[in-house]
């Protein structure tokens with residue numbers, strides 16, 4: 459990997475992705491081998507937006523590599539409330555830590571912030587933009603369950619504001635996956651993402667309003683939450699809330715080995731009765747965040763990325 463920072467999945471080649479996934483698989487198979495590999499290393503956590511899985515799995519990953527974290531804490535308890543700019547905050551915290559993880563409500567925040575720091579900066583979600591570390595754990599989960607070759611995937615829900623969707627679709631183009639996007643018209647994939655995917659030789663994409671049109675063809679169904687916090691108008695959210703829900707009954711028309719994924723948190727898109735079926739992979743997906751983020755930290759902190 460020849461990257462100083464991880465900002466979007468667009469920057470990742472197929473070889474980069476395979477490097478991370480292979481390293482994550484090695485780490486998952488023998489975590490003890492890396493338990494002290496980054497002893498003394500400090501990871502700075504800057505979360506300007508709520509997070510459970512991403513923040514805790516980065517913290518777990520750093521500690522399982524022998525390091526520790528320094529956490530800015532909540533926005534309310536930080537100097538951000540005094541009007542400090544993001545550029546100043548990252549410049550200060552890079553003096554305390556060996557790498558930074560940034561989540562921010564503004565699209566493009568990570569692109570801007572990485573201009574100000576020399577340590578590796580990993581984008582943990584920038585508004586409705588990108589979430590590349592989520593993509594890597596999604597790809598790891600797909601590879602384990604369905605394989606990345608000759609893949610047919612349905613990506614359903616809030617494709618407009620869902621940053622995990624944008625990142626995943628770019629990365630899947632490297633594998634020439636057949637991507638079916640399922641959403642109401644108002645939450646379709648942003649046109650610039652569609653344009654980029656068409657520009658990328660490998661992307662095969664189709665858009666649908668109904669899951670029924672494609673369910674039987676899918677190897678993986680990736681369900682997403684309607685991103686309520688990103689809607690400019692609550693009424694607009696209410697018109698689409700509750701659409702595209704699935705449950706165990708939905709699986710009657712699916713392939714027996716369909717893998718259902720979700721970046722979580724879910725609201726009501728996947729009924730709990732699906733959790734008990736062999737289709738459900740979303741908790742496994744969340745757990746895969748640890749070896750995948752261990753692999754990423756290892757690659758960015760070791761200097762191996764420049765080899």
Ligand code: ASP
Pocket residue numbers: 583589621622682683721722723
């Ligand atoms: N946890 C994911 C994210 O931060 C998905 C979501 O919030 O719906 O984008």
